[in-house]
Amino acid sequence: MTGAVSAEVLVARRLFRFFRASGEETLAVAGVSLTVRAGERVAVAGPSGSGKSTLLSLLAGLDEPDGGTVRVAGHPVSHRPEEERARIRATSIGMLYQYGNLLDHLTVAQNLRFAHGLAGHRTRFDLAERLEAVGAGGLADVLPAALSGGQAARAGLAVALVNDPPLLIADEPTAELDADAEQQILDLLAAQAAAGTAIVLASHSPRVLAVCDRVIRLRDGQIVADGQVPG
Numbered sequence: 001m002t003g004a005v006s007a008e009v010l011v012a013r014r015l016f017r018f019f020r021a022s023g024e025e026t027l028a029v030a031g032v033s034l035t036v037r038a039g040e041r042v043a044v045a046g047p048s049g050s051g052k053s054t055l056l057s058l059l060a061g062l063d064e065p066d067g068g069t070v071r072v073a074g075h076p077v078s079h080r081p082e083e084e085r086a087r088i089r090a091t092s093i094g095m096l097y098q099y100g101n102l103l104d105h106l107t108v109a110q111n112l113r114f115a116h117g118l119a120g121h122r123t124r125f126d127l128a129e130r131l132e133a134v135g136a137g138g139l140a141d142v143l144p145a146a147l148s149g150g151q152a153a154r155a156g157l158a159v160a161l162v163n164d165p166p167l168l169i170a171d172e173p174t175a176e177l178d179a180d181a182e183q184q185i186l187d188l189l190a191a192q193a194a195a196g197t198a199i200v201l202a203s204h205s206p207r208v209l210a211v212c213d214r215v216i217r218l219r220d221g222q223i224v225a226d227g228q229v230p231g
Ligand SMILES: Nc1ncnc2c1ncn2[C@@H]1O[C@H](COP(=O)(O)OP(=O)(O)OP(=O)(O)O)[C@@H](O)[C@H]1O
Pocket: 019, 020, 021, 026, 027, 028, 046, 047, 048, 049, 050, 051, 052, 053, 054, 055
């Protein structure tokens, strides 16, 4: 990155999310504000139940906050009709999940084409190039069930990036992977950040946290630390 300050890609302000279940009320996200710039990799860490997944869902426009706002690439994501949120998700937000984001009944190639179609084919798309970029050349016609964990993670990353979103959100993207496969994903994420993508990921992995630019620590739905990764 150059000395110039990069654009704000994700701006979240005073996010709150309550859940009510069997008479109990849980404040899963309690006043979180967060700004992530182009090219930044931000990890969200914290103990189980601290609100990481809930926060990521709010940032991705998959869930609606009870209070606060989310903007992605200048678009309001929160408090918008579902069709509008879906359009912003498809064009501006790539999502990567722990268990892969591949549809089981589609081959890798069909998964990519499907995800590309969701955004209305707005970006150029070369299947072979997309697969090569994540080290998944040769996997075009393979169904997800036949992929190794590392292959599924890389193919899932290709799907998440197929519309060249300015923001990538990943929930425990390497939790099921061995050290080599995890490193491959981290290298791909580093290249993607260098190309300007803003990345927010939840992780428990020390190796993942170590390569991020910032680590945000949550406890009981609140940010208790937000800082540069030492060394
Ligand atoms: N749909 C829901 N209904 C009721 N409570 C929920 C719901 N989703 C999350 N919660 C509660 O909100 C809190 C935060 O959960 P969340 O899954 O966001 O935490 P997390 O940090 O991602 O945990 P983990 O590391 O185990 O995935 C927890 O107390 C959880 O039980």
